[in-house]
Amino acid sequence: MTTDNKPEDQQDPQAPAAADAATDGAENKIADLENRLAEMSDAYLRAKAEVENVRRRADEEMSxxxxxxxxxxxxxxxPVMDSMEAAIAQPEAKVETVLEGVHATRRQLAAALERNKVLEINPAAGTKFDPHQHQAISMVPAEQDANTVVTVLQKGYSIAERVLRPALVTVAAPK
Incomplete structure (x- = not known):
């Protein structure tokens, strides 16, 4: 018999205990990993639900x-509507009174538009033509620089720096 080969009755008594310990260690590691997986799965599902809730609330707020x-x-x-209805309710009013009321109503309307950031585009004569804010109706000979506004035919309006309607203008023709 060689020294490497021990008879079965002389095997190391610690070998089965070491194998059991290794098996217990692997089972504990698997249990720990399964617990971590369950925790991470739960955290993922909660985060996914939270994202869906945020998305739903954002959609509701946008709506x-x-x-x-x-x-x-x-x-x-x-108030502009109230003023107009008050004017209509006075059919016997003098022209001067009606005109005064129209001016007051226009001021109310201008103030309401301005409060809501709707601003007039009303370029002065001689202002350089800006195709982003002005729409040229025609080019006319004029005693001013070419491509400048000669007259405004209709005011334009913008809201928060975005043109709602360009000002309709005539532009000086090149000489």
């Missing part, structure tokens, strides 16, 4: 914002 976007603007126009 409300679209639905009620003009609420402030409409509210600022109500």
């Amino acid at each position: 409300k914002a679209r639905k009620f976007a003009v609420e402030s603007f409409a509210e600022s126009l109500l």
